[in-house]
Structures are given as structure tokens and as C-alpha cells.
Amino acid sequence: MAKTLKVPHTLVLLLGMMLIALISTWVIPQGFFDTATTESGRQVVLPGTYHIAQESVQLTPWDLLKAIPRAFAAAQDVIFFVMIVGGVLAIARATGTVDALIGRLLEKHGDKPQKLIFMVVFCFAIASSAIGTAGEYIPFVLILVALCKAMKLDAMTAVGMIIAGYGIGYGVSAFNPFTVLIAQQIAEVPVYSGIWLRFAIFVPFVLIGFHHVWSYTKKVQLDPNASMMKDVPCPLAGQTQPSYPQLNGRHQAVLATFIITLVCAVWGIATQGWYLYELGGLFIAWGIIISILGKLSADEAANRFIEGVSDLVTTAVLIGVARGIALILEDGQILHTIVNGLSTPLSYVAAEISAVGMLLIQTLLNMFIPSGSGQAYVTMPLMVPVGDLVGVPRQVAVLAYQFGDGFSNMIVPTNAVLMGILGMAGVPYTHWFRFCLPLMAKLMFAAATVLVLAVMFGYGLDVQPQLVS
Template identity: 70%
Template sequence: MGKGIRIPHTLVLLLGMMFIAYIATWVVPQGFFETITLENGRQAVVAGTYTVAQDQVRLSPFDFLVAIPRAFAAAQDIIFFVFTVGGILAIARATGTIDALIGSLLERFGTKPQMLIFMVIFVFSMASSAIGTAGEYIPFVLILVGLCKAMKLDAMTAVGMVVTGYGIGYGVSAFNPFTVMVAQQIAEVPLYSGIELRLAIFLPFVLIGFHHVWRYMRMIQADPSASYVVGQPCPLAGKETLDYPKLNIRHKLILLGLIATIATAVWGISEKGWYLYQLGAMFILWGLFTIIVGKLSADEAANKFIEGVQELATTAILVGVARGIALIMEDGQILHTLVHAMSLPLSHLGAELASVGMFIMQSILNLFIPSGSGQAYVTMPLMAPVSDLIGVNRQIAVLAYQFGDGFSNMIIPTNAVLMGIIGMAGVPYSAWFRFCLPLILKLMLAASIVLMLAVFFGYGADVQPV
């Protein structure tokens, strides 16, 4: 950074983006597609039905201000999940379990941080690819921050492991029920079809992510002052432990409770359609179990829980404001206009370049529609017929969608899960952007090559609707 250049606070950046979205509602033509209600109750747009709105909406400055508390209400599920997890982890830390776990992991990986980085990215990618986990990683953030600090690394390394695993898992998912399955259903190609290619590219993309985080780790090992978060307060300030307690039977029982909680959450997600409310309830149950096994008094547990919640107030505010950007665009009737305008140029490209264009378009639209399934319902009904016109198989259109949704999730500030993760780790968005942008460019290049080869070799021709 040049001398005198000052990066605004993440909250300032998000409010600025929200204001730009508000100004855009006065400048961008307003319009919408017709929508239909699917069997699952979700709304999907109807291709070829875009019309300019007859009744133009003019949002007043007061509407802009009202959108801020509305955004907090719209993001309440992730906000209260973050609060719940933060409070419960503070209780677990009070029992010594978190410190004992960090000490145990240090004994195993203290001299081999590269193994830790690969394992975390690989396992998180596998979970996101298989069952669409994302917010479930938030409980691991502070544990990994503490572990990295003990290894003389920084919070950025910890966040890099978590977000890289999450983003790559979504991007190259084999059968994520919230993205791939939804998109294939809308594109009218058989569910789980084309899985061979997605499985084949999984490890190469994981290795790209691992190499990026590993290189950063080596850089700060050689020169700690090169850290992108040097001088930033650590979320564990004053709580770093030098003499880690040994894992005793109580600690192991509490950790087994955490494993059971996560396993039950995975089952609930895949079998019962659970989401953050149910996951929050499971963590509260684990918290009660932790209080009993850890022999904490009711008052001590209450105080620790509140301390944990207080430490995440900034994170909750960022998550809420991030939701307001898309909310403003929806209110101002310009979201569908942007989707329509971005889909038009694809018809003027050759099939190979058009597949890459689809990928880029989905990446940009993810800024405004950060929900994976929500983006599928808005864009896939358009991309499927567009792909037919330009000679791109619908299976490739699905692949372009999941690349665009997954990889861009790692960097867009409207992604509430990302903002929750970096907020919990105390990493400013500007620093994260600096770390993540080169990785995104590498992943986009690799994804573009995969898409063009997929077009060249006729990927998805066997399931293309006639």
C-alpha cells in the first residue's frame, strides 16, 4: 500500500456498496421476468419473458435507511447462528477443552503445518462437495486461529484454510444438494449425471488451493512482518495459552459431544432439510452437555456465553449489512434487468468462449444473489435455453454455474458466511481480498480451461434434452 492510502473499514465498504446499489435503482432500467412456483415451493424465472416494468419504483433516501434494519432481519438466521456458536465456544474454552485440543494438535502437526493445511482444505472441500456445508465451519475458525498462532502463523492462514476448502468444495462439487442437484433439475438433465468429470477435477483444484495457502504460510514463516494482518488485534487477545493442558477424560467427552453434534447436523441437513436454526439448537444442546461435563456453574457459563456473544458483535453487523445490498436491488426491480443484460452477449460468442462467458456471468451475479440455490433458480432457467442456442450442452451450463457460484463465494462481501468467518477471525475484508484475489484468478483460469475442454469433447452430449 502506498503511503497515505487508507483502506476503509469493512463496514464502510459494505455500506458504500449498498449506496451504489441504491443509486443504480435510479439509473438502471427496471424490469422483471415472469416466475413460476415449483413443486418445492421455490420461485423460478421463465426464460424469454423479460419485460420492462410499467410502474417504476423510486426508492427514497428513507427507504435506503429502512433497508438496513430490514437486512438485519433478513440475515437473522446466520447472525444468531454466529452468536450461538461464539457463546458456546466461549463456554467450551472455559473448560480448557479448546486449549487442550490445540495442544494435542500442536504435538501432532507443530513441525508439519503443511500437513494441517492440506488436511483442513481437503476435508472441508469434501464436506462442502458432498452435503453443501458452509456456515457449519464457523465453529472451527477460532480453534484454527489459536492453532496457527501457536505455530507462529497468523489468522489469515487459518481463514485461508477454511474458506479455500469451503469455496473449492462448492465450486467442483460432485453432488451438492443445494447447488448441483438444483441446477441439474432446472436444466432438465439427469440428477448425478456428469459426476465423473466433477470427481476427476476435485483433487487438482484442491491442490491449487493448498498451494496458495502453503505459499503464504512459507512467506510469513520466513518474515512474520510480511503477514497481511500484521498489527491487527487477534480475536484471542489475552487468551493465548503457552502451556496447553493435557487432554483429559472430560475434554475428550466434550470433544466427542462436538463430533456427535456435527454428525447429527450432517444427518439433519441431508435427511431432514435442517438449516441454521436446527444447527443452532444442536450447538445449544452441546453447550449444555459441556457445562455439565465441564462442571461449570450456571453463572460462570452464563457469563462466558455472553462474553463470546459480545466478541462477535462486529461480525454480526457485517453479516447484516452485507445482506442489504441484494435487498436494495430487489426492491428497486433491477436484479432481473442485470441478469437479462448479462445473458444477451453470450449469443455472439463461439461455444467455447460462451461457456467461459457463462462462468464469468455467474461469478458476477453471485455478488447480487449470494445464495447458491437462489442463484440457480434465477439464472439456470435462462442459461439452459441460452446454452441450447449457442451450442453448449446443458451439463456444461450447470458446470459453469457451479464454478461461478462456488469460487466467487470466497471473495464477494455479500456472502454472509464469508463475512462471518473473517469477522470471527478478526481479518479485515481488505486484507482478505488481497490474499484471495490471486487464488480466485488461478481457479478461474483452471475452470475456464476445464469448460473449454468440456465443450471440445462434448461433455454432457449423452444427457442433452432433445
Template identity: 75%
Template sequence: MTKFKVPHTLTLLFSMMVLAMIATWIVPQGFFDTQTLANGRTAVIPGTFTLVEERQYLTPWQLLTAIPRAFASAQDVIFFVMILGGVLSIARATGTVDALIGRLLERYGNKPQMLIFMVVFCFAMASSFIGTAGEYIPFVLILVALCKAMRLDAMTAVGMTVAGYGIGYGVSAFNPFTVIIAQQIADLPPMSGNWLRFAIFVPFVLIGFHHVWSYSKKVLANPEISMVKDLPCPLIGTETVAYPPLTWAHRLILASFVLTIGIVAYNIRANGWYLYELGAAFIAWGLFITVIGKVSADVAANKFIAGAMELTTTAMLIGVARGISLIMEDGQILHSLVHGMSTPLSYVGAEAAAVGMLVIQTLLNFFIPSGSGQAYVTMPLMVPVADLLEIPRQVAVLAYQFGDGFSNMIIPTNAVLMGIIGIAGIPYGHWFRFCLPLMLKLMLASSLVLVLAIIFGYGLDLQPAVA
């Protein structure tokens, strides 16, 4: 029997687009009425779901036209990734990355477990507090190079990055893009209930660390069991036999990188910056390091173009991934799926319904990969269900953030995830096999937390009065 082979990630994503189109022929088409909130965003109105009077069938031609439309819709992410690739290529030309890797190897070369824990913990902290996500993409190639030098593999580098990102979102203390929005919709005080999320932060981080480190130990003992041993390393041709010393110019470049990340993180929260502004900030950093690193203008231009070209595949994956949810929207089945999944919750007990909310939010994140977008679509429906079953609204918010955050690590419609694994040269099928056991562990742990939250009345002290 021929051994089954996972198809190329692009093939897999396009197949999902085809399945989404077929689903629009079968799934009942309908929609909720929406209302415009004070912040300008729209939210669905519970109890207003209506089936369309006449089904509209999407055609294969509309499937094909959805692809360029998806690229246009995801252009901010695509161009940010390509700009980032170009700027990081300039940074590599200054020798800073090699010097940093040499310095880190001196300190952590014999303690890879410490490096993995630090990355998972720090990335989880950043995602939890300020909602960082795409900002991790600049670190991927640095971590891949570092892992390679420590006899680990690219999967370890991506594993610690994505585990920190997903767990940070899942147990966020006050992520402004998810928790704050969901609590506003649920009529709860912003940032309320933080004591529980603080309490479970370290245990969930340890789950992620243990998963990545367990895999890494096996790779260290036997490189042949690496999940990516059959794949070319994205850093082929950049091997350094002797790492250069970390000069003051390198230190200044690294300090300016940290400063750039800090400026970006602050302005995301304070001034609503997003990918256009992020791209501009990294272009400014690229110009700065060109001067500090004494890279000629022509060399910098060639490095920038080469770095951007290396991420063409990643850009393609991001564009096609966006096409899946676009087909769902065009076929008017997105609200139907939400309605169909949420209705059965009203027929089960509180504990089962809380876990059911987690499962539904996890599944819906595939179709609505935007955390804030998912909150506006699902929370207006989950809140009445929670009230009906006497589930504290704080628990409904917790189920939402668990489902949205953890599934960010595995759904192929998440542009940030596709950008990270694309830069590291890891096909989605390989990543899925690595991440699925971690997802199951996190789902089991979060289900236990939700059940205990129901038993101990988490959030009852802030429950709004229901008419």
C-alpha cells in the same frame, strides 16, 4: 502522496449499499415472469423479461430503512453466529480447546503444511458432498489459536477454511443445494456427470492448498510480512504458556462436538434442517459440555454472554451485507442485470459462451449470494442459451457451480464469509488482497476445464431432446 487505506469493512459495505441505490436510478428496471415449481420454489420463465412502465426511484430514506429490514432478513445467520460464539466461549472455559491445540502441536507442530492440506481437503470434501458452509464457523477460532501457536497468523487459518469451503462448492460432486437443483432445472439426471467433477477435485484442492501454503511459508520465514501483523489477534488474553493434557473429559467433549456436527450434517440433508435447528443443536451441545466440563451455571452464563458479545461486529457486517441485495430487489434491477448479462452470450461461439457463463455466474453471485436462489434465477435463462449455441446443458451446470462456488470466497454479500473473517478479526480489505490471486487462479483453471468440456462433448450423452 498519502498512502491509500482500505476503509473499514462496515464503511465498505454501506458504500456498496449507496452505490446499489444509485444503480436503481440508472439501470433499467424490469422483471421476468416466474412460475412455481413442484418443490414450492419459484423460477423465472425465459423470454418474459419486461421493463416496468414507470421507473420507481428509491430514496435515501428507503436506503436507511433497508438496513433494519436487512438485519431482519439475515436474522437466522446473525443469531446463529452469536449463539455459536457463546457456546464456543463455554467450550474454551472447559480447557478443551487448549488441550486439543497442545495435542495437535505435538503431532503437527513441525508439519504445518500437513495441517493446511488436511483442513483444505476435508472442508472441500464436506462442502462437495453435503453442502456444508456455516458449519465451518465453529472451527475458525480453534484454527486461529492453532496457527498462532505454530507461528502462523489468522489469515492462514481463514485461508485454509475458506479455500476448502469455496473449492468444495465449486467442484462439488453432488451438493444438494447447488448441483442437484441446477441439474433438475436443466432437466438432467440428478448427480449425473460426476466423473468429471471427481477427476478435477484433487487438482483444484491442490491449487487452494498451494496458495495458502505459499503465503504461510513466507510468514514462517518472516512474520513481518503477515497481512494481519497490524491487527490485534482475536485471541488476545487467551494465551496459554503450557497446554493442559487431553483428559477423558476433554475427549468426550470433542467426541460430542464431532457427533453434533454429524447429526447436523445428516439432518440438513435428510430433514431440511437449517440455521434455527443448527443453533438449537449447538445450544444442546453447550449444555452438555457445561455438565461434562464441570463449569458452574453462572460461569457458563457469563461466558456465553461474553462470547456472543465478541461477535457483535460480525453480526453487524452480516446484516449490512444482506442490505446490498435487498436494495437491488427493491429497485427492480436484479432481473435486469441477469437479462443484460445473459443476452450477449447468444452472439458468441460455444467455447467463449461457456467461459462467459462462468463470468456472469461469478458476477451475479454478488447480487444473489444464495446458491440455490442463483440457480432458480439464472439456470432457466442459461439453458435456452446453451441449447441455442449447442452447448451441453451439463457444461452450463458446470459453469454455474464454478461461478457460484469460487466467488463465495470473496464476495462481501456472502454472510458465511463475513462471519468467518469477522470472527477471525480480519477486515474485508485485507481478505480481498489475500483471496484475489487465488480467485484468478481458480477462474483460469475452471475456464480451461469448460473449454475442454466443450471440445470433448461433456454431457452430450445426457442432452435432452430439444423441440
């Protein structure tokens, strides 16, 4: 009898990828592009300046081991934010508000999961498209897992709703300040120009994400054995309640403060440049407020917070190790070599093919440069002159960057937010990969079609800078 293939633990897979990255630094030539500093203080690469490093670096297995704690330090903002959110959400559960909310949602949508799935995917996509939200979705993970469990669905459905909305929102963003604005500035096209196309494709791409999640959900409803999570324990095991409390005034007050907290987060991100440190402080403040509203003693609130944090230790470890992969590539001086090797062939093909090639390159590079803005500063200065050479409008190059960065956020294991969401929901990365890969294929095909048509119909030529020979 053939042995059943045993899928390694996600941590084993990530450590394996770090080892592959280390070996790559021994065989791939080390080199750099020259860089320049923009008015905002960001470093951008200069096209045509790639050169072999004068002094090569020989990383050793000892460097790989040291990279792991360094990666934890580099990802500390995400790690601590995830832990804080987990702790505060545990306090919210202790007030009974989460269970009451789930009960209320079940009353309204218990027999219409397709409506709930569309609402979540659509709303999260809008938020990511507008202001680039990502880690801010972490507070919703356990709530949606609990809701899906009550509807006899699995954690994969909950994660699918969140990440499909997050990735598609980034990919077809109308005016995400962390991606669209930066990429258009580097490409020297008017900020937020070409927005009509991004608005036009938003709903069709959201529908692709919704259909994928809903198709899986229907299979699980018809046959629970079709669930990809049947061999994985639910993170909320042992917390099942036969009935849910009524949503009373105290619960409504807690929910009101949660909405106020989210509004403050949106305001801070949009106007004050807030990120995870400020958001972490904001959620701590919310935790204190709901402890008072929920009439929890100081000791009870503290114990609940610690319990919530301890539940996310595994998630924190995965986030830290995921950051180590890019760290090894940077230390080994091969990141720019990979970018140069991928971008050079584009100058030898037709414009339509080159646009699709840009999409594929941006998708691959998101594995090594998981920061959206960081990827823009590294790749856009290279893609713009290549596009000028082969006839790809700069606006199309920006769109290819958006698609590649946004959609691959849903599947690359170096994305700390993705690993945090999966860890909190108890979904192994290998299971998620099998769920997400078909969705990625659908989105990439749709994106490639849009890019080819955009080149054919001259999208962005009205704002194309006139080049001086």
C-alpha cells in the same frame, strides 16, 4: 512525503456498496422476467419474457436507511447462529478442551504446518461438496486461529484454510443438494449425471487452494513482517498460554460430544432438511452438555456464553449490512435487468466462449444473489436455452454455474457466511480481498480451461435432452 493510503473499515465499504446499489436503481432500467412455480414451490424465471416494469420504483436515501434494519431481519438466521456458536465455543474454551486439543495438535503437527493445512482444506472441501456445508464451519474459526497463533502463523492462514475448502468444495461439488441437484433438475439432465468429471477435477482444484494458502504461510514463517495481519490485533490477544494442558478423559468426553453434535448436524441436513435454526438449537444443547461435563457452574457457563456472544457483535453487524446490498437491488427492480443484460451477449459468440461467459456471469451474479439455490432458480432457466442456441451442452452450463457460484463465495462481501468467518477471525475484508484475489484468478483460469475442454469433447451430450422443433 506521500500520505499512506488508509483502507476504510469493512462496514464503511459495505455501506458504500449499498449507496452504489441505490444510485444504480436510479439509472438502470427497471424490469422483470415472468416467473413460474415449480412442483417444489420455487419460483423460476421464464426465458425470453423480460419486460420493462410497468410501474417504476423511485428509491430514496430514506429507503436505504430503512433497508439496513430490514437486512438485519432478513439475515437474522445467520446472525443468531454465529452468536450462538460464539457463545457455546466460549463455554468449550472454559472447559480447557480447546487449549488441550491445540496442545495435542501442536505435538503431532507443530513442525509440519503444510500437512495440517492440506488436511483442513481437503476435509472442508469434501464436506461442502457432499452436503453443502458452509455456516457449519463457523465453530472451527477460533479453534484454527488459536492453533495458527500457537504455530506462530496468523489468522489469515486459518481463514484461508477454511474458506478455500468451503469455496472449492462448492465449486467442484460432486453432489451438493443445494446446487448440483437443483441446477441439474432445472436443466433437465439426470440428477448427479456427469459425476465422473467432477470427481476427476476435485483433487486438482483442492491442490490449487492448498498451494495458495501454503505459499503464503511459508512467506510468513520466513518473515513475520510479510503477514497481511501485522497491523491487525489478533482476536485472541491476551489469551496466550505458555503451556497447554494435557488432553485428559474429561476433555476427550467434550470432544466426543462435539463429534456427535457434528454427526447429528450432518444427519439433520441430509435427511431432515435442517438449517440454521435447527443447528443453532443443536449447538445450544451441546453447550449445556459440555457445561455439565466441564463442571462449570450455571453462572460461569452463562457468563462465558455472554462473553462469546459479545465478541461477535461486530461480525453480526457486518452480516446484516452485507445482506442489505441485494435487498436494495431487489427493491429497486433492477436485479432481473442485470441478469438479462449479462446473459444476452452470450447468444452471439461461439460455444467455447459462451461457456466461459457463463462462468463470468454466474460469478458476477453471485454478488447480487448470494444464495446458491436462489442463483440456480434465477439463472439456469436463462443459461439453458442460451446454451442450446450456441451449442453449449446443458451439463456444461450446470458446471459453469457451479464454478461461478462456488468460487465467488470466497470473495463476494454479500456472502453472509464469508463475512461471519472473517469477522470472527478478526480479518478485515480488504485484507482478505488482497489474499483471495490471486487464488480466485488461479481457480477461474482452471475453471475456464475445464469448460472449454468440456465443450470441445462433448461433455454431457449423452444426457442432452432432444429438443422438439
